[in-house]
Amino acid sequence: MVARRWQISDLDPIPRLGLIEEPSPITELPQLAAQLGLGTLAVKRDDQIGALHGGNKPRKLDYLLAVPPFSEAKRWAALGAIGSGNMVALTAAAAQLDRHVEAHLFWEPLSEGVVDNLAFVASGPTSMRFHLSRFTAVLRRPALVLGSSSTDPAVLPVGSTNPRSTLGSLRAGLELADQIAAGELPTPDRLYVALGTGGTSVGISLGLAMAGLDTEVIAVAVVEHPFTTWSQMTRLRHQVVAFSDQQGLDLSAHRAPDRFHIERSQLGPGYAIVTPQSNQACQRLADAGVTLEPIYTGKAMAALLAAAAGGHNRGKNILFWNTRHGGPLPCSETWRCTLPPALVSRLNRSSGQRAVVGGCS
Numbered sequence: 001m002v003a004r005r006w007q008i009s010d011l012d013p014i015p016r017l018g019l020i021e022e023p024s025p026i027t028e029l030p031q032l033a034a035q036l037g038l039g040t041l042a043v044k045r046d047d048q049i050g051a052l053h054g055g056n057k058p059r060k061l062d063y064l065l066a067v068p069p070f071s072e073a074k075r076w077a078a079l080g081a082i083g084s085g086n087m088v089a090l091t092a093a094a095a096q097l098d099r100h101v102e103a104h105l106f107w108e109p110l111s112e113g114v115v116d117n118l119a120f121v122a123s124g125p126t127s128m129r130f131h132l133s134r135f136t137a138v139l140r141r142p143a144l145v146l147g148s149s150s151t152d153p154a155v156l157p158v159g160s161t162n163p164r165s166t167l168g169s170l171r172a173g174l175e176l177a178d179q180i181a182a183g184e185l186p187t188p189d190r191l192y193v194a195l196g197t198g199g200t201s202v203g204i205s206l207g208l209a210m211a212g213l214d215t216e217v218i219a220v221a222v223v224e225h226p227f228t229t230w231s232q233m234t235r236l237r238h239q240v241v242a243f244s245d246q247q248g249l250d251l252s253a254h255r256a257p258d259r260f261h262i263e264r265s266q267l268g269p270g271y272a273i274v275t276p277q278s279n280q281a282c283q284r285l286a287d288a289g290v291t292l293e294p295i296y297t298g299k300a301m302a303a304l305l306a307a308a309a310g311g312h313n314r315g316k317n318i319l320f321w322n323t324r325h326g327g328p329l330p331c332s333e334t335w336r337c338t339l340p341p342a343l344v345s346r347l348n349r350s351s352g353q354r355a356v357v358g359g360c361s
């Protein structure tokens with residue numbers, strides 16, 4: 001049986017805000033490809049998406065925020081690390097759509113970009129609550145992860161991932177297929193992308209399968225194993241197929257994730273903890289003109305570099321999906337004054353570890 005080839009326009013009946021109309025650009029890195037022994041190395045530049053300062057989160061919010069309860073609620077609540085890219089995109093959406101964000105922030109070490117993201121969130125239409133860790137946040141406010149029927153505030157799923165928002169990443173997979181068909185890049189043999197909640201990698205992989213491509217997706221886990229299991233990713237894929245069916249798209253031919261691999265070699269000590277490999281990967285890409293951060297994209301690129309160093313992917317066409325937001329982010333001069341006092345003292349205690357930098361004085 002020949003499977004149907006899906007197009008982006010097949011998604012038209014499903015509501016979205018329409019934040020993203022243009023494909024994110026492709027950058028070829030021929031010198032780095034040659035150094036690594038690859039056939040080609042292309043980067044998918046979600047950092048250059050204009051909406052909500054770019055990155056992978058606007059793609060999810062495009063679908064998520066278009067329907068109730070989020071489309072109706074005046075206030076949104078979400079959980080994230082103090083440097084959360086999801087909170088950045090949500091804050092930008094709130095500013096654009098005249099909403100308010102209740103940001104439940106938990107501590108993470110001050111790696112590159114963390115304070116800049118916090119400054120942006122603190123400068124937006126937000127109120128912040130500080131929790132010492134992911135775990136204490138969840139114990140105090142279980143609704144932040146278990147979901148809630150509350151509409152004031154309406155609670156976003158963790159990482160803005162649910163079956164509906166994953167359509168934004170699925171759409172990204174179809175978008176890449178269009179760019180391949182237009183000759184912008186060769187069909188990748190392998191695609192490297194960071195795996196947090198999995199919405200991005202699972203959605204992209206499904207979109208590529210729907211377009212008839214057999215690119216292997218290497219989803220590089222940046223979160224601990226219990227939260228990134230194969231069965232969780234398979235379940236999300238099944239949920240997206242079931243949800244699409246309710247929306248009138250029959251994706252039953254693509255239930256099984258056949259070309260999806262979870263790579264666990266780059267997590268290091270844990271989520272949000274920088275590794276020497278991720279730092280080196282950020283440096284290597286900065287030299288090639290692409291800015292990464294060390295928590296997600298640095299670890300995903302480190303997996304690509306480690307594979308190449310091991311003689312893998314020789315002569316192959318490789319794609320790296322840059323999920324980082326664009327920069328620099330604007331912030332107000334007084335952003336520090338709006339932080340919860342407990343967060344201020346925690347920041348001050350850590351500033352010996354790394355100077356609290358950013359665009360603000």
Ligand SMILES: *Cc1c(COP(=O)(O)O)cnc(C)c1O
Binds near residue numbers: 084085197199
């Ligand atoms: C959130 C995020 C991811 C992870 O996306 P998931 O859909 O949660 O797997 C990857 N990269 C960056 C930069 C992010 O902010």
